[in-house]
Amino acid sequence: MRVVRGAGVAVVVGAVAGLAAGPAATWTGGSASTPQEPPEGRELVEALGCAACHAGVPDGGTIRGAARPFGAGTALIAPAYLFHYLADPQTVRPDIAPARMPRYELDERQRVALALFVTNDEELRGMDDAMRAAMARHPDADRTTGAALFETLNCAGCHAHPDVAPRATAPDLSATGQRVREDWLGGYLSAPVTIRPAGPVPGRGGQMPDFRLSAAEVEAITGFLMEQRGADIPAWEPLALSPFAGAKAATLLRDRWSCLGCHQLGDDGGRIGPRLDGIADRLRPAYVRALIQDPGHLAPGTVMPASLEQPDRMDLIASYLVRREGAWAGSEAVAGMPALPDVGAAAPGAAVDGAALYNAQCAACHGVQGGGDGFNAPFLPVAPTVHADSAAMSQRPDDTLYDGIHAGGWILGKSHRMPAFGASLSHEQKRALVAHIRVLCRCEGPAWSRDGRRGR
Numbered sequence: 216m217r218v219v220r221g222a223g224v225a226v227v228v229g230a231v232a233g234l235a236a237g238p239a240a241t242w243t244g245g246s247a248s249t250p251q252e253p254p255e256g257r258e259l260v261e262a263l264g265c266a267a268c269h270a271g272v273p274d275g276g277t278i279r280g281a282a283r284p285f286g287a288g289t290a291l292i293a294p295a296y297l298f299h300y301l302a303d304p305q306t307v308r309p310d311i312a313p314a315r316m317p318r319y320e321l322d323e324r325q326r327v328a329l330a331l332f333v334t335n336d337e338e339l340r341g342m343d344d345a346m347r348a349a350m351a352r353h354p355d356a357d358r359t360t361g362a363a364l365f366e367t368l369n370c371a372g373c374h375a376h377p378d379v380a381p382r383a384t385a386p387d388l389s390a391t392g393q394r395v396r397e398d399w400l401g402g403y404l405s406a407p408v409t410i411r412p413a414g415p416v417p418g419r420g421g422q423m424p425d426f427r428l429s430a431a432e433v434e435a436i437t438g439f440l441m442e443q444r445g446a447d448i449p450a451w452e453p454l455a456l457s458p459f460a461g462a463k464a465a466t467l468l469r470d471r472w473s474c475l476g477c478h479q480l481g482d483d484g485g486r487i488g489p490r491l492d493g494i495a496d497r498l499r500p501a502y503v504r505a506l507i508q509d510p511g512h513l514a515p516g517t518v519m520p521a522s523l524e525q526p527d528r529m530d531l532i533a534s535y536l537v538r539r540e541g542a543w544a545g546s547e548a549v550a551g552m553p554a555l556p557d558v559g560a561a562a563p564g565a566a567v568d569g570a571a572l573y574n575a576q577c578a579a580c581h582g583v584q585g586g587g588d589g590f591n592a593p594f595l596p597v598a599p600t601v602h603a604d605s606a607a608m609s610q611r612p613d614d615t616l617y618d619g620i621h622a623g624g625w626i627l628g629k630s631h632r633m634p635a636f637g638a639s640l641s642h643e644q645k646r647a648l649v650a651h652i653r654v655l656c657r658c659e660g661p662a663w664s665r666d667g668r669r670g671r
């Protein structure tokens with residue numbers, strides 16, 4: 216795991232307030248009569264190509280001109296050059312400043328695979344001893360692995376490639392100023408660490424690369440992002456917790472709520488969402504409180520379900536989390552995670568696709584085929600139900616499955632780490648999930664439960 220750099224970056228805020236308002240504002244060059252400072256932060260965000268991966272930041276539209284295309288028909292590029300360059304990207308063309316190739320955390324196997332995929336030298340000339348030795352150590356690092364990495368890491372966001380489409384799945388930054396702490400943001404931009412252990416789309420991986428920004432660049436970008444306040448978050452102050460209330464919150468989290476099905480806290484918990492230790496170092500308390508109640512609104516497309524608990528319980532849990540001792544140190548990326556199928560957004564008005572919904576929301580624990588073997592299963596105290604088990608599943612009426620999805624595992628006397636999706640999924644979606652479980656188990660519920668009830 217990489218380590219967060221000290222969070223002491225000073226930041227100038229307020230210089231470009233007028234420009235943060237809308238995408239129409241464009242910097243057209245400075246002059247002596249300009250009353251404001253040049254909007255450096257915005258210019259940098261545009262030139263560096265942050266929008267290649269992130270929603271909610273201005274797109275300068277120039278990054279694809281600065282980053283060369285790859286694939287058939289483009290200038291020849293040798294595998295060994297790629298292999299070494301990816302370990303430590305150097306400036307090739309100083310004239311494209313401030314655009315640059317960011318640095319990813321890649322191990323040797325990943326660099327071999329990427330080099331084999333990206334090179335268009337079919338005969339693999341231009342190999343050197345170092346790369347030959349690395350290939351011998353990693354015989355499984357092939358073009359297919361490389362293609363998957365190229366997609367996961369979104370190289371195609373900047374480098375056009377005929378076989379890989381760009382995918383801008385990184386977090387929406389349009390409300391950064393309402394969500395995060397300024398000192399944390401400066402430290403993160405200087406030295407990014409893993410936040411979401413399985414990627415922004417859990418199970419699909421992904422990484423925030425290191426742009427090796429100068430202190431002045433960090434300051435300018437931090438200032439710009441802190442002005443992005445595109446969310447209405449109600450004011451909220453954490454409660455002062457008595458030792459009794461703190462113990463109660465800890466017990467609820469461990470033994471009753473489903474949060475730790477997805478989140479790690481201390482030594483316990485799953486790897487679908489970010490680690491919750493020390494989140495007060497990173498996030499604003501009011502954001503934490505609002506997110507628990509309505510995650511879909513604040514982190515669009517997230518798999519985190521809205522809590523069904525009472526508001527005073529949410530106050531208690533949010534207060535406990537932001538007051539708990541412990542420093543924020545990022546998460547550890549899940550290693551060797553098999554990539555879940557890409558689900559993509561459903562076309563508006565399309566019928567609910569139970570399989571796609573299951574892959575997006577359930578497969579991290581239950582596995583794509585319902586084998587109970589998703590990447591998050593090893594981090595749960597109770598193994599997820601094997602939905603492919605027709606003997607067991609044919610004992611369960613559809614209504615029972617529906618209730619478990621709606622209200623969570625505890626209502627069936629099952630593990631409370633099975634989340635309640637009732638506040639986040641529609642009736643049609645829950646029915647489509649039950650129907651998909653029936654596909655996975657190739658079974659029906661008990662006969663008594665089906666009589667006259669097909670219409671639910």
Ligand code: HEC
Nearest residue numbers: 263264265267268368369385386409410411421422423424
């Ligand atoms: C190649 C894709 C890519 C590019 C380009 C990129 N990012 Fe990221 N960024 C990510 C991913 C993926 C994450 C989520 C990382 C995680 O959760 O561990 C992320 C996370 C972040 C976060 C933390 C967001 C949060 O709320 O958790 C910030 C801030 C950020 N990026 C800013 C930037 C800025 C500024 C730029 C341009 C200089 C940039 N990113 C360019 C992929 C990218």
Ligand code: HEC
Nearest residue numbers: 263264281282305306307308314315316317368369370373
């Ligand atoms: C945020 C945009 C961005 C992303 C994402 C990105 N690159 Fe780059 N890359 C660049 C830019 C800009 C350059 C040109 C740097 C220069 O000329 O100094 C570059 C240069 C390179 C070069 C050197 C090309 C040459 O002509 O010498 C290679 C190789 C490369 N990138 C591979 C990758 C791979 C593989 C990935 C994904 C793991 C990736 N890049 C992701 C922007 C990006």
Ligand code: HEC
Nearest residue numbers: 473474476477487488489503507514517518519520522634
């Ligand atoms: C089904 C899995 C799941 C469950 C259950 C879940 N979360 Fe999350 N949570 C996530 C994911 C994924 C994210 C990352 C959202 C994003 O930014 O895209 C997240 C984000 C968060 C964040 C912001 C963390 C950060 O560093 O950005 C907090 C705080 C949080 N969840 C608290 C909770 C609490 C409290 C509960 C229980 C009431 C809970 N979550 C239940 C998956 C889950």
Ligand code: HEC
Nearest residue numbers: 476477576577580597598599600616619624629630633648
């Ligand atoms: C964080 C991991 C996790 C996620 C995400 C998750 N589940 Fe579960 N699920 C579990 C666990 C653990 C159990 C309980 C196993 C036990 O107690 O035997 C369970 C149990 C169930 C049950 C009860 C089955 C029975 O035994 O009667 C159903 C139904 C179910 N899950 C459906 C889903 C669906 C549908 C989704 C996606 C919308 C989903 N689960 C998402 C972990 C998860």
